[in-house]
Amino acid sequence: MTRPAMTCAKCGTEMNHQADKLVQPTTGEEAATVGPTLDGLLERVFACPGCGWIDSRRESGDS
Amino acid sequence: MTRPLFVPVILGTPRHGRMSEHAAKAVWSEVAKRPGVDTDLVDIAKLAIPVDDAGEEAKDPHFAELVNRADALILVVPEYNHGYPGLLKHVLDTNLKEYIHKAVGVVGVSAGVFGGARAIQNLIPVLRELGLVTIYWDVNFTSVRRRFDDSGNLVDDSFLALDKFLDELLWMAETLRYGRENVTIGGPG
Numbered sequence: 001m002t003r004p005a006m007t008c009a010k011c012g013t014e015m016n017h018q019a020d021k022l023v024q025p026t027t028g029e030e031a032a033t034v035g036p037t038l039d040g041l042l043e044r045v046f047a048c049p050g051c052g053w054i055d056s057r058r059e060s061g062d063s
Numbered sequence: 064m065t066r067p068l069f070v071p072v073i074l075g076t077p078r079h080g081r082m083s084e085h086a087a088k089a090v091w092s093e094v095a096k097r098p099g100v101d102t103d104l105v106d107i108a109k110l111a112i113p114v115d116d117a118g119e120e121a122k123d124p125h126f127a128e129l130v131n132r133a134d135a136l137i138l139v140v141p142e143y144n145h146g147y148p149g150l151l152k153h154v155l156d157t158n159l160k161e162y163i164h165k166a167v168g169v170v171g172v173s174a175g176v177f178g179g180a181r182a183i184q185n186l187i188p189v190l191r192e193l194g195l196v197t198i199y200w201d202v203n204f205t206s207v208r209r210r211f212d213d214s215g216n217l218v219d220d221s222f223l224a225l226d227k228f229l230d231e232l233l234w235m236a237e238t239l240r241y242g243r244e245n246v247t248i249g250g251p252g
Contacts, residue, residue, distance in 0.1 A: 003247065003249075016243065016244055016245060016246070016247055017247050017248055017249075018163070018164055018242065018243045018244075018246065018247065018248055019163045019164055019194065019248055020248055021159070021160075021163060021194055023159070026118060026119075043159065043160060045160050045163045045164075045194075047164075047243035047244050048244070049244040049245060051066075052066060052132065052134075052240070052243075052244065053131065054131050054160055054161055054163070054243075055160065056159075056160035
């Protein structure tokens with residue numbers, strides 16, 4: 001399994017994928033990607049071990 | 064630990080004549096005495112957050128950055144008709160990723176004997192859904208009008224348990240920082 005990755009926008013350090021939070025779609029475009037299993041989207045949340053910065057991106061909950 | 068913990072205090076009501084401001088300043092001054100901890104006092108009345116929008120669209124960028132930097136939050140919450148202030152909920156709802164796996168402690172304030180306990184109980188499910196990690200210590204400013212003099216100085220600190228509250232909150236903040244930055248969701252491998 002390939003782990004999601006993200007680089008810190010503040011300091012360039014590879015961030016740690018620390019959480020997946022179920023969220024509901026806020027746009028029609030997001031709603032179109034919602035799958036039947038979780039019935040929502042995943043907010044994939046990352047934290048930077050270098051500076052502590054938090055960032056995230058949304059993906060289909062069934063991806 | 065190379066970076067100090069950052070633990071801002073959020074004054075959770077915009078009302079005129081709020082006694083919670085005295086409580087927030089008292090808590091803030093105690094946090095500032097802790098070594099290895101930076102803090103700030105945030106007044107939700109001063110945030111540039113529209114009340115006719117929500118989420119990312121309503122974010123105050125300075126508040127969002129402050130919460131992003133925070134390792135823990137202290138919410139100072141008056142009890143209004145057994146609930147928490149509506150504007151506090153609206154402000155909290157403008158962020159999400161910034162809260163996840165961070166510690167939160169709640170300071171309740173009321174004119175009566177419960178010290179905001181009912182507001183705290185109502186607020187805890189909201190904090191959980193936001194991804195914040197609650198602690199089992201609260202601070203309850205009961206009978207708040209008798210606790211401060213006219214200048215806002217605390218004249219009675221009995222039953223506040225503020226030191227124990229901060230001990231637990233800072234332990235949780237430090238532990239969760241390690242987890243956020245070093246422990247990957249889904250386990251090792």
